[in-house]
Structures are given as structure tokens and as C-alpha cells.
Amino acid sequence: MPASPDIQAFFDPQTATVTYLVSDPATKAAAIIDPVLDYEPKAAHLASTSIDAVLKAAADKGLKIEWALDTHAHADHLSAADYVRAKTGAKVGIGARITEVQKAFRSLFHVEETASDGAVFDALFADDEHFALGALDVRVLHTPGHTPACITYVIGDAAFVGDTVFMPDYGTARADFPGGDAAALYRSIQRILALPPQTRIFTGHDYLPAGRDKPAWESTVAEQRARNVHVHEGVTEDAFVQMRKARDATLAPPVLILPSLQVNIRAGALPPPESDGHRYLKLPINRLGGGPK
Numbered sequence: 660m661p662a663s664p665d666i667q668a669f670f671d672p673q674t675a676t677v678t679y680l681v682s683d684p685a686t687k688a689a690a691i692i693d694p695v696l697d698y699e700p701k702a703a704h705l706a707s708t709s710i711d712a713v714l715k716a717a718a719d720k721g722l723k724i725e726w727a728l729d730t731h732a733h734a735d736h737l738s739a740a741d742y743v744r745a746k747t748g749a750k751v752g753i754g755a756r757i758t759e760v761q762k763a764f765r766s767l768f769h770v771e772e773t774a775s776d777g778a779v780f781d782a783l784f785a786d787d788e789h790f791a792l793g794a795l796d797v798r799v800l801h802t803p804g805h806t807p808a809c810i811t812y813v814i815g816d817a818a819f820v821g822d823t824v825f826m827p828d829y830g831t832a833r834a835d836f837p838g839g840d841a842a843a844l845y846r847s848i849q850r851i852l853a854l855p856p857q858t859r860i861f862t863g864h865d866y867l868p869a870g871r872d873k874p875a876w877e878s879t880v881a882e883q884r885a886r887n888v889h890v891h892e893g894v895t896e897d898a899f900v901q902m903r904k905a906r907d908a909t910l911a912p913p914v915l916i917l918p919s920l921q922v923n924i925r926a927g928a929l930p931p932p933e934s935d936g937h938r939y940l941k942l943p944i945n946r947l948g949g950g951p952k
């Protein structure tokens with residue numbers, strides 16, 4: 660039997676994101692997966708309430724935060740990875756293909772001074788790379804589709820799948836962001852669903868489908884295979900791609916896509932201050948949906 664990490668989930672109702680505090684019961688070594696900075700777009704107000712609650716929970720349990728891990732460059736919230744690194748000395752890790760995402764978005768935001776070599780992260784994980792969390796083994800699976808750099812962290816009997824499969828009654832993540840690919844997402848999900856059936860699946864968001872009023876984030880491989888509304892057993896790749904493309908065509912961009920991506924290609928750090936000492940984010944006009952310069 661694989662080891663079983665301690666897992667505490669924190670649901671952010673603002674962005675429907677689930678942040679996980681994962682720890683090794685034997686050594687108290689811990690990782691925070693997909694930490695959130697609170698960003699209120701009307702006043703461009705940034706706060707650390709959500710992540711501070713996670714850090715407090717970790718301190719209360721006597722955990723040592725060794726890693727701040729993102730499953731991908733999120734388009735719906737600002738990552739608190741850099742904040743966690745500054746507060747705790749944790750290393751920041753993400754999938755190796757983040758460099759593709761950095762290249763695409765530093766060009767979109769015309770921030771050529773932003774490095775696209777991944778150096779702002781402490782670890783760029785390759786497919787099937789392993790690293791230690793205390794006495795636990797962490798295995799990285801490259802699971803692209805939602806974005807080209809998405810990864811899944813398999814820690815003992817738990818898989819943190821980010822935005823690939825959501826809860827069985829909600830389905831799957833969108834695959835229409837730059838570099839997204841519905842067929843790749845289908846294949847990545849098959850890879851996740853080939854893990855042992857009792858593997859616990861922890862998803863990156865829960866958007867509360869009609870008929871359910873409480874957020875949920877934990878399922879198993881067996882449950883996903885039996886009843887995920889988009890990818891239960893028997894759904895072919897062609898059928899999935901058709902469904903996913905039709906559904907994605909109806910979805911608006913996430914509210915925070917522009918602030919999120921320009922911060923998340925910097926591991927959650929803001930751009931450097933300008934000559935007045937303040938930091939600014941950019942809004943590229945007509946560059947997401949297309950249109951005149």
C-alpha cells in the first residue's frame with residue numbers, strides 16, 4: 660500500500676480554487692499546492708488573507724513548509740507561491756513546460772524583461788520526475804491539455820490533478836486557453852485514471868454544478884471512471900473533444916486572466932516597482948480576443 664499523506668484543503672470561494680496543505684506525518688515536511696493570493700479587480704487590491712490562513716494552519720500543526728507547488732500557470736487567480744517562498748524559505752516548483760507559457764505571455768504582455776527560462780522557479784519538474792517530501796515520494800505526471808505545462812503531483816495514495824478532471828458531477832477543465840488542447844487533455848485524464856482505482860483524486864477547483872450546494876474536491880480514480888459526466892468509461896476521445904470544444908466556445912475568459920497570467924509567469928511575484936515606488940500591471944488591448952491595435 661502506498662503511504663498516505665496528511666491533507667488539509669482550503670476552498671477559496673472568490674475563485675473556486677482549492678489549495679492543499681500536504682504533509683508527511685512522519686517528518687512534518689509539508690507542501691502547499693496551488694496557493695492563492697487574494698486579488699480584488701475593481702480596486703486592484705491585493706491581500707494575503709487566504710494564504711495566511713494556510714500558513715497559520717501549518718504553523719499550528721508544527722509543519723515545515725518545504726515546497727510551494729503550482730499545478731500550472733493559473734488564469735483565474737494569482738499564485739501565492741512567491742509569497743510562501745518569502746515567508747517560509749520554501750522552494751517553488753512547477754512543470755518544466757512553463758517556459759512555453761512564459762514565452763507566450765511575456766510577448767502578449769510585452770514584458771520582454773521577464774525571463775522565459777523558468778529561472779524564477781526553483782524547480783522545473785520533468786514528466787515522471789520524483790522528489791521527496793520528507794519520507795514521502797512525490798511523482799510528477801505531465802498532464803497537459805488545459806495548458807501545455809499542467810502537471811499532476813502523485814503523493815502516496817493521493818493525486819493532485821489541478822485542472823484536468825473536476826468532481827465527477829462537474830466533469831473536466833476547459834481546454835481553450837493559449838496552448839490548450841482538448842485531445843491532449845483527454846489523454847492526460849486517461850493517464851490519471853490509469854492510477855490504482857483507490858487513488859484519491861484532489862481537484863484544483865469546484866464550481867458547484869446545479870443540484871449541489873456544498874463545495875467538494877475529493878474523489879477516487881474508481882469514482883471518476885464510473886461516473887465523471889465528461890470522461891466516464893466508454894467516452895471516446897473524439898466524443899470528448901467534440902463536447903469540450905462546443906462547451907469551451909460558450910465560456911467567457913476568467914475575470915482575472917490578465918492580472919493572473921502576468922503575475923504567474925513570475926511565480927506569483929509582482930512586476931518590479933516603477934520610479935514612483937509603486938507596482939503596476941498591464942492590460943493589453945485586443946490581444947486576447949483579437950482586434951485592432
Ligand SMILES: [Fe+2]
Pocket residue numbers: 731732733734735805822
Ligand atoms: Fe487553471
